[in-house]
Amino acid sequence: MKLRILLADDHEIVRRGLCALLQKREGWEVCGEASDGREAIEMAKQLKPDVVILDIGMPYLNGLDTTRQLLQHDPQLKIIVLTITDADQVIREALDAGARGFVLKSDAARDLVSAVEALQSKRMFFTPRVNDLVLRGFLDKGHAISRNEPPDLPTLTSREREVTQLLAEGKSSKEVATLLNLSTKTVETHRSNIMRKLSLHSIRDLVVYAIKNNIIQIQTPSPITSSTQSPLA
């Protein structure tokens, strides 16, 4: 029986590249492609894939919250997250969310097939940096990863995080209500609860919170004179 893989990334050119990499393997099939987290959840329910590969920085619902929601629905699902950074906090959140594969986008051509193979054999796959962090955390404290800066995430419910992402993406309460199939009044209640819980006073504060906590990722291309790399520019 074929291993069925669902891919989610908001860049079609990246999905094409990932598909080409994965379909070289006999016995593997990309059964679906989603361009955001919400679509990935819908497709996973319909297609019942064995492995889901999720970009972290996606519109509507980021890859970390998508991971949480997918695993709530099917705790056995094998999830690999693709990320542009292996900063400590992102690694910690990905592990906490339940991802068992962690691949840097820049290394995907080299690592993705190995990551899927690992999960297929019920193992995990991490970049060397994640392995170092996990090991260091284990040696230092006997815990998975040391927590220098605990994120503020646990104070929000899953629904509130969804609302936070959509508001931080610039959507109005009415648009959020339509997207989430809720009444505008319910969204406004969520919005005031979020602002109160996080002690925020404006949408600007909310955007800053969302960026700091990896709910949204900024993908503005860097100036061309700079030597720094932007995600896909």
Next chain:
Amino acid sequence: MELVTAMLVRILLVDDHPVVRQGLKTLLEGRPEWEVVGEASDGVEAVEKVNALQPDVVVLDVTMPRMSGIEACRLIQQKGPPREILFVTQHDSPQMMREALAAGARGYVVKSNLARDLVEAVEAVSQHREFTALARNSPQS
């Protein structure tokens, strides 16, 4: 039977993400007369490979380590015979597009619309026609 003579087009792909290069190759595979002759992952390597491989078309990213695509485009056009250069970028900006064309490019397309625009754009620039398309606009060639 109609005899169609297709000119072989030799293409160099330049992007710092191997997965994106793989995606570009997949999109270009549908045309048997097009051949991806090489790949480069930054501007410096692009200039070297243009000299070594003499491609007909260079598909070039803008933001890359070591040397930007714009700078590489200028150098390529200054150093050798004119090349057809197509920018493929995330910069959905008229200003960046003008800068790219001023540097000597013939085409400019944004990454979000590649499935729609890439083949048409490569076809246009390989025939020395200009092709530009920002995300919200229809392609112009």
